[in-house]
Amino acid sequence: MWSAFRAWRRKRLLARAKLDERTWRRALQRFPFAQGLSAEERKRLQELTALFLHDKRFATAHGLQLNDAMRLHVAIQACILILNLGIEFYRGWREIVVYPAGFVPRHQYTDEIGVVHQGDEAYAGEAWLHGPVILSWADVAETEYPDGVNVVIHEFAHKLDMLNGSANGYPPLHRGMSRQVWAEVFGAAYKDFCMRVDRDEDTVIDPYASESPAEFFAVLSEAFFELPDVVHAEYPGVYAQLLEFYRQDPRTRTGFRSQRRESGAEY
Numbered sequence: 001m002w003s004a005f006r007a008w009r010r011k012r013l014l015a016r017a018k019l020d021e022r023t024w025r026r027a028l029q030r031f032p033f034a035q036g037l038s039a040e041e042r043k044r045l046q047e048l049t050a051l052f053l054h055d056k057r058f059a060t061a062h063g064l065q066l067n068d069a070m071r072l073h074v075a076i077q078a079c080i081l082i083l084n085l086g087i088e089f090y091r092g093w094r095e096i097v098v099y100p101a102g103f104v105p106r107h108q109y110t111d112e113i114g115v116v117h118q119g120d121e122a123y124a125g126e127a128w129l130h131g132p133v134i135l136s137w138a139d140v141a142e143t144e145y146p147d148g149v150n151v152v153i154h155e156f157a158h159k160l161d162m163l164n165g166s167a168n169g170y171p172p173l174h175r176g177m178s179r180q181v182w183a184e185v186f187g188a189a190y191k192d193f194c195m196r197v198d199r200d201e202d203t204v205i206d207p208y209a210s211e212s213p214a215e216f217f218a219v220l221s222e223a224f225f226e227l228p229d230v231v232h233a234e235y236p237g238v239y240a241q242l243l244e245f246y247r248q249d250p251r252t253r254t255g256f257r258s259q260r261r262e263s264g265a266e267y
């Protein structure tokens with residue numbers, strides 16, 4: 001009964017929230033990760049994006065003017081993560097706050113020895129447990145090229161990680177996946193990556209991944225979608241786990257080796 005209701009709601013929403021075909025195609029072609037999607041996958045991404053735009057509420061700060069194209073730009077990137085998972089994976093929260101550029105969080109945090117700090121570095125994004133995703137538009141707008149840095153994918157990977165509590169690099173695994181294998185594979189890769197960063201190796205994967213297991217999962221998710229060959233070559237076990245978790249294989253897509261295009265973006 002419940003699933004019948006959900007299917008009915010979904011159909012009704014999609015009928016109402018249909019994205020204009022031309023706008024959709026133009027928006028999609030900006031993303032290398034979308035280039036190798038099959039027709040069926042593109043359709044699914046389009047439906048998810050429409051549902052996402054319907055379900056989530058965008059707010060702005062510092063006078064940023066957000067238009068439909070900008071909302072779509074965020075939504076497509078957020079939805080590539082859940083292409084084969086479903087909109088339910090973004091349940092339990094509603095708001096996306098967009099700043100014009102990097103922002104300094106007001107909240108304080110307490111370190112291991114109990115000292116409370118007030119952050120003073122500019123952030124490109126933040127994800128709150130049961131709360132909003134916060135993004136810097138300047139950083140969001142920069143993410144069209146596959147360089148392994150994508151603030152939207154990063155923050156929404158944290159959101160998936162937070163489905164079972166605070167972000168710790170351990171999202172809820174699907175049936176058939178092994179918690180032990182996940183922990184072993186990610187644990188070993190994280191340790192190796194931290195060693196590489198410690199000895200100042202110039203890694204292709206963003207060294208910020210060495211910050212914590214939670215950041216490792218988020219950064220490796222960015223790289224999984226933007227630089228899948230690199231993740232596969234450096235940490236094949238992690239690639240295999242991410243493939244099972246996201247239920248998709250970005251290496252099979254073609255957009256990554258295509259030329260770097262001028263964006264021609266309009267927002």
Ligand SMILES: [Zn+2]
Pocket residue numbers: 154158214215218
């Ligand atoms: Zn992070």
